[in-house]
Amino acid sequence: MADRIREKMNQLRLEAEESGAKVEELQSKVKGLEQENLAKEQEITSLSHKNGLLESENEKLDTTIKDLKKTADEGMQHGTQNETLQRRLQLLEEEAEEADKTLRETNEKLRQTDVKAGHFERKVQALESERDNWETKYEEMSEKYKKLQKELEDLQTDIGNI
Secondary structure (H helix, E strand, C coil): CHHHHHHHHHHHHHHHHHHHHHHHHHHHHHHHHHHHHHHHHHHHHHHHHHHHHHHHHHHHHHHHHHHHHHHHHHCCCCHHHHHHHHHHHHHHHHHHHHHHHHHHHHHHHHHHHHHHHHHHHHHHHHHHHHHHHHHHHHHHHHHHHHHHHHHHHHHHHHHHHC
16 A cells, blocks of 8 residues: 555656646747747837838828929920939839838738737747646645645554554
């Protein structure tokens, strides 16, 4: 009977050690994911700032295009000047299209980063939940171990008294 109790205690001790190792592993994973999440949030902030700058630049370019179109229309009688303005207008339109393209790409990257951040947040929550479960199991196993240890001591005391 004492052998069974020892076996049970050894088994509980092993389970407690495994639970402790699992808790440490999960805590390490949580830290890693939190760091990844922080990096993604910083990337989101950076992309949001870049997006704002590109939108501002796009608005400026649109305003410039409108102004140049107006000037080009008013200067129709000046052929050479008109051609120059048309070339400038074309260049500015190309720049505006490029800025629009960059803006769309930045918005897409921002959206993808948001999705990834959401995924990592859910993953962190799941790992934290799993860690909490393991901690609860560990505490339960620790209490069982202490209880069995106490029973074993009482049994040894009773055997010693006999």
